Amino acid sequence: METVHRHEVTLPVGDITLTGIIEIPVGASGMVLFAHGSGSSRLSPRNQFVAQVIRAHGLGTLLFDLLTREEEAIDLRTRHLRFDIRLLAQRLVQVTNWIKSRPETQNLPIGYFGASTGGAAALVAAAELGATVQAVVSRGGRPDMAGEALVFVQAPTLLIVGEHDPVVLQLNEEAFEKLSCQKQLTVVPGATHLFEEAGALEAVAHLAARWFQHYLQPH
Numbered sequence: 001m002e003t004v005h006r007h008e009v010t011l012p013v014g015d016i017t018l019t020g021i022i023e024i025p026v027g028a029s030g031m032v033l034f035a036h037g038s039g040s041s042r043l044s045p046r047n048q049f050v051a052q053v054i055r056a057h058g059l060g061t062l063l064f065d066l067l068t069r070e071e072e073a074i075d076l077r078t079r080h081l082r083f084d085i086r087l088l089a090q091r092l093v094q095v096t097n098w099i100k101s102r103p104e105t106q107n108l109p110i111g112y113f114g115a116s117t118g119g120a121a122a123l124v125a126a127a128e129l130g131a132t133v134q135a136v137v138s139r140g141g142r143p144d145m146a147g148e149a150l151v152f153v154q155a156p157t158l159l160i161v162g163e164h165d166p167v168v169l170q171l172n173e174e175a176f177e178k179l180s181c182q183k184q185l186t187v188v189p190g191a192t193h194l195f196e197e198a199g200a201l202e203a204v205a206h207l208a209a210r211w212f213q214h215y216l217q218p219h
Helices: 045-056 067-078 085-101 117-132 141-152 166-178 199-216
Strands: 003-013 016-025 031-034 058-066 110-115 133-139 157-160 183-188
Touching: 003 058, 016 045, 016 133, 031 045, 031 183, 045 058, 045 199, 067 141, 067 166, 067 183, 085 110, 085 117, 110 141, 110 199, 117 133, 117 141, 117 157, 117 183, 133 141, 133 183, 141 166, 141 199, 157 199, 166 183, 183 199
Parallel strands: 031 058, 031 110, 110 133, 133 157, 157 183
Antiparallel strands: 003 016, 016 058
16 A cells, blocks of 8 residues: 655654654554553564554554653663653653644544553553544553553553463453453464564554554544
């Protein structure tokens, strides 16, 4: 599918700016914003692959870094910012508002794809924004870290976990019980936490793309 444009964007978030890559296919039916986990970025091959499959299903993508380069350097030493779910969620909310203010994307339904702690940030942001967010997918995420926000999530939510990721699977099962929205928990056979096994990431990408394609429908 031909792409309208692919370009790097700077995202104003409070007194900082974050860097992102936006790509929108012709006739896109929605926009998927990626919330990466710890140590990951807009340039992560895994995230890039999933985004490519999502775009092939007719949806735009925005991959962006939740932390600045300076914050990433600090986090590598302290490991605390990646677990500051409130901070990450607020940045996702502000980037969502930015997307909704742009002429080419303001009428497109919004979905979130979160990984690791980004999954929790996506759910907290979705709970805060209500009907603005129409679908959430979490890959190997930590939805349990969304805490009390889980009961307020309205967006249809898909939790994807590897079969051989037992601790994260249990945490996802507990969080799943607290969600009152349309929901699904899918376990990818033979997969570990990073879905590095043959065919595992492809399975994630297609599960996510179909979920977004189904729920991100322009009104």
